[in-house]
Amino acid sequence: xxxxxxxxxxxxxxxxxxxxxDRLTIEVRAGQVTxxxxxxxxxxxxxxxxxxxxxxxxxxTAQVLDRRLADAPSYLxxxxxxxxxxxxxxxxxxxxxxxxxxxxxxxDHRVPHVLEVVGLSDRADDPVATYSLGMRQRLGLxxxxxxxxxxxxxxxxxxxxxxxxxxxxxxxxxxLADDGATVFVSSHQLSELQEVSDDVVLLRKxxxxxxxxxxxLIAQNKARITVRPxxxxxxxxxxxxxxxxxxSAVVGQGTLVVGAQSGASGLLNRAAHGQGVTLTELSSRPPxxxxxxxxxxxxxE
Amino acid sequence: xxxxxxxxxxRLQGFAGAFSSELIKLRQSTYWICAAAMAAFMAITMVxxxxxxxxxxxxxxAGLVLSSEALTASDGLGRSLGNSITFIxxxxxxxxxxxxxxxxxxxxxxxxxxxxPHRTRLFFGKITALMGYLTVAVVLASTCGAVLAELLxxxxxxxxxxxxxxGLAASAGGMGNVVxxxxxxxxxxxxxxxxxxSAPATIGVGVAYALPVEILLVELxxxxxxxxxxxxxxSLARGGSESVDHTGALxxxxxxxxxxxxxxxxxxxxxxxxx
Numbered sequence: 001x002x003x004x005x006x007x008x009x010x011x012x013x014x015x016x017x018x019x020x021x022d023r024l025t026i027e028v029r030a031g032q033v034t035x036x037x038x039x040x041x042x043x044x045x046x047x048x049x050x051x052x053x054x055x056x057x058x059x060x061t062a063q064v065l066d067r068r069l070a071d072a073p074s075y076l077x078x079x080x081x082x083x084x085x086x087x088x089x090x091x092x093x094x095x096x097x098x099x100x101x102x103x104x105x106x107x108d109h110r111v112p113h114v115l116e117v118v119g120l121s122d123r124a125d126d127p128v129a130t131y132s133l134g135m136r137q138r139l140g141l142x143x144x145x146x147x148x149x150x151x152x153x154x155x156x157x158x159x160x161x162x163x164x165x166x167x168x169x170x171x172x173x174x175x176l177a178d179d180g181a182t183v184f185v186s187s188h189q190l191s192e193l194q195e196v197s198d199d200v201v202l203l204r205k206x207x208x209x210x211x212x213x214x215x216x217l218i219a220q221n222k223a224r225i226t227v228r229p230x231x232x233x234x235x236x237x238x239x240x241x242x243x244x245x246x247x248s249a250v251v252g253q254g255t256l257v258v259g260a261q262s263g264a265s266g267l268l269n270r271a272a273h274g275q276g277v278t279l280t281e282l283s284s285r286p287p288x289x290x291x292x293x294x295x296x297x298x299x300x301e
Numbered sequence: 302x303x304x305x306x307x308x309x310x311x312r313l314q315g316f317a318g319a320f321s322s323e324l325i326k327l328r329q330s331t332y333w334i335c336a337a338a339m340a341a342f343m344a345i346t347m348v349x350x351x352x353x354x355x356x357x358x359x360x361x362x363a364g365l366v367l368s369s370e371a372l373t374a375s376d377g378l379g380r381s382l383g384n385s386i387t388f389i390x391x392x393x394x395x396x397x398x399x400x401x402x403x404x405x406x407x408x409x410x411x412x413x414x415x416x417x418p419h420r421t422r423l424f425f426g427k428i429t430a431l432m433g434y435l436t437v438a439v440v441l442a443s444t445c446g447a448v449l450a451e452l453l454x455x456x457x458x459x460x461x462x463x464x465x466x467x468g469l470a471a472s473a474g475g476m477g478n479v480v481x482x483x484x485x486x487x488x489x490x491x492x493x494x495x496x497x498x499s500a501p502a503t504i505g506v507g508v509a510y511a512l513p514v515e516i517l518l519v520e521l522x523x524x525x526x527x528x529x530x531x532x533x534x535x536s537l538a539r540g541g542s543e544s545v546d547h548t549g550a551l552x553x554x555x556x557x558x559x560x561x562x563x564x565x566x567x568x569x570x571x572x573x574x575x576x
Contacts, residue, residue: 046575049411049574049575052411052414052415053414053415053418054411054414054415054573054574054575055573055574055575056573072418073418073419076415076416076418079415081412081415083411083415084408084411084576085408087407087408087409087411087412088407088409089326089329089407089409090407091329091330091331092325092326092328092329096325096328099322099325100322100325100326100413101322101412101413101416102416103318103321103322103325104315104318104319104322104413104416104417104423105318105416105417106314106318143412146416147416
């Protein structure tokens with residue numbers, strides 16, 4: 001198998017005059033967790049549907065697991081997916097719902113295992129109508145795991161889950177990648193993706209904004225330095241120091257948040273001391289994926 | 302023994318998987334209720350069709366009542382069974398609308414297409430299971446109807462001819478006619494559901510077409526009853542009508558069934574699933 005699980009080349013989907021996905025060219029590395037990020041309407045779900053053979057691209061091509069997108073049946077037996085939330089027959093039990101899918105691909109023997117993996121064995125024989133949203137989401141994940149997939153494509157898998165459920169999902173995705181599967185996961189909860197992703201693909205209005213390693217993206221972007229002067233009157237002085245150094249600065253409740261390269265905090269501290277300003281707080285952290293995303297999309301605008 | 306080539310085995314396996322998968326869905330209470338509804342409508346038809354010796358009309362409500370002479374003939378039971386087709390047709394339309402339309406409403410179709418991306422195999426597996434279910438449901442409803450008809454007849458209506466060899470053959474033929482007409486309604490409903498992708502819309506449009514629209518069209522031109530699907534299914538179930546004989550109704554019904562099935566397949570095979 002090649003190092004790339006998904007490669008799209010100018011993939012485009014047009015509805016009427018609207019470009020849902022516009023000349024998207026991305027590569028998703030095999031065996032990694034890749035976060036697929038974008039606001040509502042960015043084209044994430046449309047892209048995922050094209051990769052799953054549910055809709056045909058208007059133009060462009062793609063390779064999934066080294067097979068052509070146009071020949072989706074040749075790779076879908078190795079793909080697990082959860083698209084647009086969990087969808088099941090409400091009157092059937094969780095187990096029967098999985099068997100409906102399993103029988104299509106002679107995977108009946110996998111049903112008990114995937115129920116156990118997502119922690120639903122105890123409720124497997126209850127009708128899905130009695131499940132909470134979180135339980136349905138788990139059942140959706142179980143369905144995605146049925147084929148013991150080489151590639152898992154998940155659209156908002158943490159929706160409706162409580163914090164413990166989200167943590168379990170995160171662990172599951174990590175474990176899948178550690179076992180050699182490729183995980184391509186979209187979410188609007190950027191903090192969740194940041195926790196688990198190796199790479200990210202950022203999308204906005206159907207177009208690619210960024211793709212690459214998450215660590216590299218974070219390193220390229222400015223750290224967030226929070227400073228709190230002993231005397232709030234000195235915020236003005238600190239803001240001027242930041243501006244003089246070409247850093248961004250936002251005044252908050254008695255604090256100033258400075259966007260600067262890591263290592264700037266020492267310089268800021270010395271400059272403040274030189275101006276007679278005493279700091280009661282000085283902390284630095286890397287930017288969050290959310291902050292990077294908004295910075296990048298604002299640049300685009 | 303000759304082994305099938307790999308691609309043929311794949312097709313058969315895909316079809317068998319889709320068929321077997323559909324059988325699990327058919328265990329839902331909805332399908333038991335619909336089968337019971339068919340039996341109930343068949344019973345109502347029999348209550349109307351076997352009224353007693355004083356009725357001599359062969360019209361009656363919705364044309365359901367045979368004359369005493371016609372009712373006691375060997376094909377009297379078979380013809381009476383066929384009178385249920387309007388009700389059976391509406392139940393059939395509802396069943397397939399729920400089956401196909403709700404898969405789009407709930408979004409389940411996405412999961413099915415990812416697990417079985419060969420859409421033609423999925424389609425034929427589903428259709429075969431659905432038609433099989435409808436056949437069993439109609440046969441059971443007809444059997445219930447036949448038993449009830451005998452009970453209703455009591456000593457007032459002479460039913461000896463129904464149970465002769467010719468009578469049993471005529472009843473089996475009548476049941477067969479209802480089964481084929483039901484397949485026609487099912488194919489019509491499946492095509493509508495594939496186009497509309499919604500159970501309520503399919504039921505609404507299907508029933509509106511089958512009842513007021515076709516009836517109005519026939520009022521405008523009697524000749525149309527030889528060509529319209531609902532009229533042909535009805536004529537077939539009743540063993541023929543004034544405007545079209547049994548063979549014509551059978552050929553016309555099978556033609557509409559095939560056309561609707563091909564239309565449904567083409568829509569299912571080539572249309573995107575964006576929602």
